[in-house]
Amino acid sequence: MAVRPQSIKVRVAEVVPVTPLVKRFRFVPLAGGLLPAFSGGAHTVVEMHDGAVVRRNPYSLMGSPDELDSYQISVRKVEDSRGGSVFMHERVKAGDEMAVSPPVNLFAIAWDARKHLLLAGGIGITPFVSQMIQLDRSEMPFELHYCIRNDDRGPYWRDLQQRYGRRVQVHRAESGLGMDVEALLVMQPLGTHLFVCGPGPMIEGVYATARGLGWPEENLHSERFQAPATGAAFDVVLRRSSKRVHVGTHESLLEAIEAADVEAPYLCRGGACGQCETGVLACDGRLIHNDHYLSAEERAAGRKIMPCVSRFEGRELVLDL
Amino acid sequence: MTIAFRDETFRDDYTFRNSPHAIRRFPFPFHEDRYMYAVNIEPHALPGPKGSVVEFAFDVDEHYVSEMRDRELVLRQDPLRCQALPHMMAAQWDLLELIMTSFARDYPEHFSLERDGERWHWVNRPLGIDQRFVFGDALTLPYEPMEYVTRQAQGDWVIVDQRDGNLWMDAGMVTTQADWSLDFDIGMNFFEWHGPVPLAHELGVFERALKYLMQVRVGSPVRRLNWTMTINPLLDTAPERYPVWGPDRTTVTPDNVGHKAHLRVELQSFWRLPRSNALLFPIRCYLIKLEELVTVPKWARRLPRVLKSLPQELVDYKGLTRYRDTAVAWLSRYDDGAPTSPGGGPD
Ligand code: FES
Numbered sequence: 001m002a003v004r005p006q007s008i009k010v011r012v013a014e015v016v017p018v019t020p021l022v023k024r025f026r027f028v029p030l031a032g033g034l035l036p037a038f039s040g041g042a043h044t045v046v047e048m049h050d051g052a053v054v055r056r057n058p059y060s061l062m063g064s065p066d067e068l069d070s071y072q073i074s075v076r077k078v079e080d081s082r083g084g085s086v087f088m089h090e091r092v093k094a095g096d097e098m099a100v101s102p103p104v105n106l107f108a109i110a111w112d113a114r115k116h117l118l119l120a121g122g123i124g125i126t127p128f129v130s131q132m133i134q135l136d137r138s139e140m141p142f143e144l145h146y147c148i149r150n151d152d153r154g155p156y157w158r159d160l161q162q163r164y165g166r167r168v169q170v171h172r173a174e175s176g177l178g179m180d181v182e183a184l185l186v187m188q189p190l191g192t193h194l195f196v197c198g199p200g201p202m203i204e205g206v207y208a209t210a211r212g213l214g215w216p217e218e219n220l221h222s223e224r225f226q227a228p229a230t231g232a233a234f235d236v237v238l239r240r241s242s243k244r245v246h247v248g249t250h251e252s253l254l255e256a257i258e259a260a261d262v263e264a265p266y267l268c269r270g271g272a273c274g275q276c277e278t279g280v281l282a283c284d285g286r287l288i289h290n291d292h293y294l295s296a297e298e299r300a301a302g303r304k305i306m307p308c309v310s311r312f313e314g315r316e317l318v319l320d321l
Numbered sequence: 322m323t324i325a326f327r328d329e330t331f332r333d334d335y336t337f338r339n340s341p342h343a344i345r346r347f348p349f350p351f352h353e354d355r356y357m358y359a360v361n362i363e364p365h366a367l368p369g370p371k372g373s374v375v376e377f378a379f380d381v382d383e384h385y386v387s388e389m390r391d392r393e394l395v396l397r398q399d400p401l402r403c404q405a406l407p408h409m410m411a412a413q414w415d416l417l418e419l420i421m422t423s424f425a426r427d428y429p430e431h432f433s434l435e436r437d438g439e440r441w442h443w444v445n446r447p448l449g450i451d452q453r454f455v456f457g458d459a460l461t462l463p464y465e466p467m468e469y470v471t472r473q474a475q476g477d478w479v480i481v482d483q484r485d486g487n488l489w490m491d492a493g494m495v496t497t498q499a500d501w502s503l504d505f506d507i508g509m510n511f512f513e514w515h516g517p518v519p520l521a522h523e524l525g526v527f528e529r530a531l532k533y534l535m536q537v538r539v540g541s542p543v544r545r546l547n548w549t550m551t552i553n554p555l556l557d558t559a560p561e562r563y564p565v566w567g568p569d570r571t572t573v574t575p576d577n578v579g580h581k582a583h584l585r586v587e588l589q590s591f592w593r594l595p596r597s598n599a600l601l602f603p604i605r606c607y608l609i610k611l612e613e614l615v616t617v618p619k620w621a622r623r624l625p626r627v628l629k630s631l632p633q634e635l636v637d638y639k640g641l642t643r644y645r646d647t648a649v650a651w652l653s654r655y656d657d658g659a660p661t662s663p664g665g666g667p668d
Contacts, residue, residue: 006541036539037595065596102538108598110484111408134596137457138411218485267536275536 007047007099015094018155023089027071034068038103040131045101048087057084058269060126061103064133076123082230082250106268107223109134114191116142119206121198125156127223143167150174181209197223228252228309229290238262238321239281253307262321271309278319280305285314323430326386326447337554339613343383347609348374348586349620349665350546355630365542365590377427386447388475395496395557401504403468405492412480413467415594416601420470445473476605483600490514497556497606499549537593544590549639551585554608573644578651579612617667621655
């Protein structure tokens, strides 16, 4: 039933180094005109053709939701990843043609919040850039706490401080002045929504503190850009399409399914949204669940898998696709 | 193409009629000769077939001016038919922008929009409106943006906020509804507002539908048809007004059923609003008298067959209990028993 959205052909208009590890890419539509509008916190999925392999990685849109003649993303180079960020850093040049998906938002502004408390770690700053533009425009109170290693390694902190003044606080880990999450949370007015984007341990730490202080679950929002884990190659049988598909070491199960021309729904490609949930019809081996969506009971039951990040080890896996 | 707007009523003397053109483009919802419940959602791919009700983003037809007059009457009696929770302001502007840009693009002879940054100039010729305002500044419009623009757009408009893995009915303009109430449902989530439907929960359809709707993307709307029947061409069959329209069901006789009974079809579509990330749920109501419907031979054959096959709990749920048999008997006179072609459109 889900239809894979038409991708949008774009040209790389500019590649700007931001820090030693972060580059910013600006895409303009090949057909001219405007790109689809988006909301603060939205991401696009960038399609990378690396030889025979097609990777699709999600990146936050960090331009202004009101300037739609281009999209901007920032990519941090992660050396031992599956190669998506390395490809973006080393192979993509201004003038190249690429494809991006229409925007999707899984980290949207809570319009009913009294206040937005935004916590970013490193490259996790990107979804907040567009969020803050919208919050500021709508005159909604917000406060950003941005954790960076040192002044040279944190992208955009100077611009943001300039634009939003005291609403942006920078915490530098190397100076020994990290962020005191608990002190921060207890000061917040009732009705505050907490948004956190950064490395997994940061998200987990912030959530644990917030829950410990009794914050309601619906006031907690997080986004993690987790690259699908790599792992040993395996084969999978897709029952409804009667296909056997090989999943290589450096591709995800979802990417292998797509490469076999079988339609599989997705949104986040990071194990968080639940959209790619797929039924497991037979499993002689072990499912390696890398998602943050399935419950412990669902994992134990072994009837479902999230192909965007999860894998398999064993003799035979049959999926309901 | 210029639309010839009819001058008609949806109450009191009920002068509503469909022209032959409107009959042929009626969105007949039955694709086969028996009733089947299914999640019938499909992409609202634009432009749709030329002249059809899905050619454009939002259909404007010959009933436009009169329907807008009827909406004004409803709102005058009951202002709570239009409500928006305070956090929906960004979504209200999204809606205004979507309707105005669509109308101006799709019906340039009737509507125009000039934009100079935030300064907008909107002209609605059928309703004689010429409005300059500042986009984003609600004080420059006579109503809040949703109310302003939906007083100029046929059908009901519900905006749902997406949060906590659910959808919440947090704003809407609802005056042409099939027996449900915005005032009752506002603030409810997807499962709460669907509460009263029988059978469907068992089928797990709602869970799947919710998941599907949450992934609707900007620029890729989807749509479905829903149907019921209504006695007299009454747009506003709100539960609050049941005492007014409920008793009409007992007035159906074999002599008047062709004229009084109407098939009521809702074209529902689902749109991701780009800047608020809310979902827009327009519900457009189309009415057709049985005597108009039987002028299309395929529909004359199919409708009695479908009505006959309807399970009793659905007959009751849709409120057809008192007159289904009368309608089937009358319609069957136009069914010569010939086979029908697949699909809903006329042959
Ligand atoms: S695509 Fe979101 S969980 Fe897999």
